Amino acid sequence: MATLFIQHDVEDYDIWYAGYVDAEDLRKEHGYISKSLYRLEGSPSTIAATHTFPTSEQAVAFRDDPRLRERMQNIGVIGVPRIELYVEQE
Numbered sequence: 001m002a003t004l005f006i007q008h009d010v011e012d013y014d015i016w017y018a019g020y021v022d023a024e025d026l027r028k029e030h031g032y033i034s035k036s037l038y039r040l041e042g043s044p045s046t047i048a049a050t051h052t053f054p055t056s057e058q059a060v061a062f063r064d065d066p067r068l069r070e071r072m073q074n075i076g077v078i079g080v081p082r083i084e085l086y087v088e089q090e
Contacts, residue, residue: 001033001088003057004063007048011076013039016047019075026071027051030062045078071088 010016020037027035032051038044053059062068065084072081 001052001054002059003050003052003088004059005048005050005084005086006081008047008072008081009078010047011039011045013044013047016075016077020070021068023071026060026065027069030065031055031058032062033061052090056085058083083090 032053036050038048039082
């Protein structure tokens with residue numbers, strides 16, 4: 001399994017969250033199997049999320065999908081998001 005760790009700041013959490021929920025179709029298209037969402041204590045505009053995929057290829061395809069970047073921009077992500085790929089080890 002492979003997990004993307006994503007961190008970024010947002011202009012308005014409520015607008016961002018509505019767009020995040022709306023992006024469920026994109027996550028499903030790339031085969032994600034679970035997600036978690038977090039806000040930084042003391043800084044509610046700083047978001048962290050994890051998205052787990054069966055394979056690293058699926059995770060990379062999601063990460064590199066231009067529609068993801070477009071959606072992030074449209075829902076108020078500030079600056080360049082930090083996206084890291086971790087692969088499960090046994």
